[in-house]
Amino acid sequence: METIPDGYRKNARGDLIPESRIKPIDLARDELTLDIVKKARALSDKLAALKAEIYGDIEAFAQMSAEEYGVTIGGGKGNLSLMSFDGQYKVLRANHDNIVFDERLQAAKELIDQCLREWSRDAHPGLLVMVNDAFRADRNGELRTASILALRRHNIEDPRWIRAMDAISDALQVVGSKSYIRVYERIKDSDKYQLIPLDIAGV
Numbered sequence: 001m002e003t004i005p006d007g008y009r010k011n012a013r014g015d016l017i018p019e020s021r022i023k024p025i026d027l028a029r030d031e032l033t034l035d036i037v038k039k040a041r042a043l044s045d046k047l048a049a050l051k052a053e054i055y056g057d058i059e060a061f062a063q064m065s066a067e068e069y070g071v072t073i074g075g076g077k078g079n080l081s082l083m084s085f086d087g088q089y090k091v092l093r094a095n096h097d098n099i100v101f102d103e104r105l106q107a108a109k110e111l112i113d114q115c116l117r118e119w120s121r122d123a124h125p126g127l128l129v130m131v132n133d134a135f136r137a138d139r140n141g142e143l144r145t146a147s148i149l150a151l152r153r154h155n156i157e158d159p160r161w162i163r164a165m166d167a168i169s170d171a172l173q174v175v176g177s178k179s180y181i182r183v184y185e186r187i188k189d190s191d192k193y194q195l196i197p198l199d200i201a202g203v
Contacts (some may be wrong), residue, residue, distance in 0.1 A: 060093070149168070
């Protein structure tokens with residue numbers, strides 16, 4: 001770890017600057033920033049500990065519940081919902097898979113294009129828009145997975161369309177999974193729940 005001599009501060013370029021040459025407002029800004037960062041790191045550590053504790057508690061409860069039926073269950077990766085006895089609170093453990101498509105998606109698109117070229121005179125314009133929109137990248141340049149997968153819901157008997165849907169299914173690759181916890185509170189006596197925010201932006 002680099003040692004900075006007493007009476008000096010290192011600036012963003014890595015230069016050592018005597019504190020006597022730094023404006024008081026710049027020193028005050030630096031002090032405030034570091035104080036906020038210190039508090040944020042402490043809170044982040046507490047949230048990480050809370051997350052680990054909640055996951056452990058939920059997994060232990062799931063195991064206890066399963067033991068009533070004489071079975072044991074594997075690692076806690078499945079979706080699971082817990083509710084308080086009075087229905088006031090709900091805890092959701094859920095997983096979100098990060099899905100990408102491999103090169104077989106291009107084969108699916110070509111098969112779909114063949115169908116559309118042949119059907120274009122008789123096909124409903126909405127179908128053409130829907131298909132082209134499904135393969136359009138979002139603002140980050142990523143394909144919209146849900147829109148592409150939604151094409152499989154259409155019951156079209158053309159063999160090329162069927163092969164295209166098979167190619168879409170085969171092209172699916174799960175490259176990661178993220179698990180998260182969400183805690184909800186019921187809104188008064190309604191059947192609606194609102195999220196209890198655990199991120200700083202939502203507080």
